[in-house]
Amino acid sequence: MDQLASVGESVETYVESTRSSLNGTVGLSVRLLGQLAIARDGVPVTLPSSRKLRALLAYLALAPHPVSRGRLCELLWDVPNDPRGELRWCLSKLRAALDDPDRRRVETHGDTVSLRLDDVHVDALDAASAVAEGVETLDLMRLEALSQHFAGDFLDGLELDRSPHFGSWLTAQRRRFSACHVAVLEHIIGLVPQGAEEAGAYIDRWLELAPFDRRAHVALLENLARRGQIGAGEEHLATAAELFHSEELDFTPLREAWQEIRARNAGATPCARSGPAFPASEPPAAAIESEPAATRRASLAVMPFAESAGAGGFRGGLADGLTHDIITRLAKLRDFFVIARGSVFALAEKNIAPDDAGRRLNVDYVAAGSVRSLPGRFIVSVELVEVRTARIVWAETFEHKPDDIFIVIEDIGNSIVSSIAAEIATVERNRALLKAPNSLNAWEAYHRGLWHMYRFTRQENELAQHFFSEALKLDPTFARAYAGMSFTHWQNAFQRWGDRDRETTLAFESAGHSLLVDDRNPAAHWAMGRALWLRGEQDGALLELASAVDLSPNFALGHYALSFVHSQSGDPQSAIGSSDHSRHLSPFDPLLFGMMGARAMAHARLGEYNEAAEWALKAAARPNAHIIILAIAAHCLALAGRQGEARNYAAMIRNTFPNYRADDFIATFRFDRDGEALFRNGAKLIGLN
Template identity: 75%
Template structure:
């Protein structure tokens, strides 16, 4: 067992061999201990002096005195834990549990992935607010750090309580106790209130629930938040009582943001939501000019993707003007994700840093810094904006996909069924494709207006036709039908026109296919799959140079895309048509090296390597294909695509060299 531990969740305490250590009375010593315990790296003495003293007579001397007091608390004859090297200070607590660090580690790993007992242990760590009662006078930097840590760890606590409420027996005292604490901790979280109302209804406490609803309404109105979703949730709970469940939020409307009441327009339920807070000019922490324009551009681009709900510019700027921190704004808006950023313009450079935070767990799911030379400021901003928007979309899709995989299949809503379908779809096997199809069908049954679910269903039929997993004509017709439904539901959704463009390609209608795919990227220039599909069509019988350009752009927008093998393979086929066989072989090898590359990608590699004269490597791929498809021939390869005659002749030449003719 560890002989030393540091407790920060509640009143600060140090425990040695299960006995509390008497801490110095000085608040500065205690604050220094807490700050160093959580610091990931050694901290400069100047930073510590600036953090803890406003205008001391001898800051370095006072810091030395505080460190001497810390040594009395932490050091033992055989172990020095207060380390000073040069101008830096650090604590050696590698073998000492620090409750706030344990909580942070759990949040980084994903609170929703934890088993029940670890969740109980985490909940037990919270004896109160972080460093309860340890505010300092005239130390604004420390107070700012303290408030930020309390917000972050409070959000983690709420996430732990929510998981416990969902997993524990609904009628048990333990679940009810966690539920009461969740509502106390997150008073503006509609899900917490709905779960509490459901719990009361199950116990027949309708009058108490009505009184709680009235109190909650006053609370929401005091913050200018829309109370209508919670009121609607209560009506549903009351109508269903006593059959309501504590585990599942009673109304899908609770997934929509509780936006300030001045916002117009209803928000469709059951989709992930995002708020992009105004980016800040790092020099002086100001907003305006370049930062505000950049924020507006990113909000607009994300909204055009139509992947999820994006809070309108007016709402996020209004909250920012109230000096509300991004994570607090996320909770007020009841969104799933918040993106924040800073902009710096040192001499000759533009540096943009971005973070994407999952609000319920306070977990940073993605962070990146982009640095460019602003030779053409508009082109640079466009390039950085492309990268930010595509990365945010991909990261949210990954998180939602992984979360959906953890839920029981019979408890999925349309959004979750769609993302679970994506997980199976990207495995690119016949069995997984069938599972994906069933999940997309479930999603459109639950929500017939869900355009991307229709597009996903079209993709599975397209894949079945392309891979010859079923009757090609029938699957092509079904792909076209589902794509048509997607366009009918939402003509402004780029995924709908992407699905239609691919379906038309299956039908041999190249002009119509290109028109639909160009419509997709016109609607959303950041839609990576639209650019990839254009590359795919052009690589066979269109403009090979345009195919290479579209392939490169799709990879720039989505460098870790599940369809990356296709982006690389399309470029390889384009080089074949240009007579650049060695380049074709190199790109084909990159495509085949992707972990989810299927047999058709291996066939592209075999043919390109053969044309480049690299016959041993080509024979290796041909042998790999024939392990699962013994009768595979050039006709199968040619029949999969729609090559123009010259390109077909080249690929048949390659097939003859390795015995696939």
């Protein structure tokens, strides 16, 4: 039985049923997934035959903001005699098709154009909204309704000659909605009982859209085995083997998955088993994981950035250089698994779309982007997509003048790398929070620990230690979990939540374990640098922290820790520079209050008391700022002559610690002699001496 060959027939039937469903829609509806069509109360609205008109409708429907007329002319017209005249004609036809007597949906304000579609059913917008909401959170009924939207490619059959910008946009949208369709199908299959007849049809559609997605093949093999169709499974495996070998893809994981599935379903009779094919968020254990589930970590592929039109397909230019730089920098973070440059460039040379590449590579995230060179400037656009849900996790556009191309690439690369790392950490942390604590693997337990760690209370710090300990039980080679454990002991010592000497020793020991398992991990050197600072070994601390940022220049916490140490007894100017760099790399970091507080102390040591006060206030305003940050604010405000504000902070501190004194503040840090005298003077001004 050749399951792949049956896909076309089932999809044709599916498309026809979806097209007919549009005619029963109440109100105004627009179909973009498939051939563009408009219906009003189920009656088709006739449009002129103009392709530009249809392209304009689709572009405006998906545009998040009003679009300038100049941009629309550049997008759709190859410099005709009167592009704005043609645009006006198209807009008049759109008004005739979309507007009602009492409601204008085509709006023009000054030089911009937009569509008001809040009361219009647009299939593509519905699908995009669901993906943004999270397809993994939707129930089966909602997912099945979404699947009915996909009647074909986005703007099926529509192409524009001599409109390269629109062509690029159209290709991107088709890839985007194809990925949405795959995500919806995959999650449906995770919820549909295996014995149900429709499971096979959904799997067929999945394979049609993503023929090299191993999870789709595993789902089909699992379906066949549970229904007792072992022979059909063998036939499909042989067909899939030829398919994978033709593309030089590794077939071994799929063969091993089938062996495990056969063994698990030995003796099954047709339809004897029911239940979901596999949970939408987790594949069968046999399927595709190349590492044990307990030690699995997030994975990422950075696809080669697309060069602007006119590059002639030549590789090795600015876009490739930026891609290589991003891959290298992300790999140096050693926080998650990054696919090597050779693999992603090989797929790009075959014109494999980023979402398809992500599924072939079996990664959790794909980053992709483009570089456009324009007169006097160039624009870099990038987005990070969660492969299994087709959700855009992060997207940004950077625009620069090409004054010094290497400096610009460095700056943009820093921003992209830091943002990708931060966004993946956030998504993974949120996912871990939704799982039962006893079901977490090492990676998830580590991120659960981070969430508690960044609450900065004694109770939450204890919970963080528990989850880091669980992560290390599952994976004793997890360097970052050891670094996290070191951080919790450091907090206990720094905040006086335990015996300082004992906690300092434990912070040092945990950092040592981190270095033993991975001395190339910047977090390990960061943890050791902080532990040495606790021990009063400033020179050693600075050497370890310098190693952290040398190993990974994008490691924001390393730069912050350098600022922290220098702000007390080192070079205050260096402290300010490191603080600024850490905030540039991670502008929404949970330790942002510390970055600002370190800068405040550095300004105070330089005699710049007004600047110190302002930065201290910013630090204290952060939602997770702890009592020591409030103490920095009180002392810096006092030095700036703002005694009223300073006393308010002193009162806030003494509400929690009634006996808090300057000695407590000084003992917390490692000030040099002049720095200690400076802050003791500030304490006297507000009665904290």
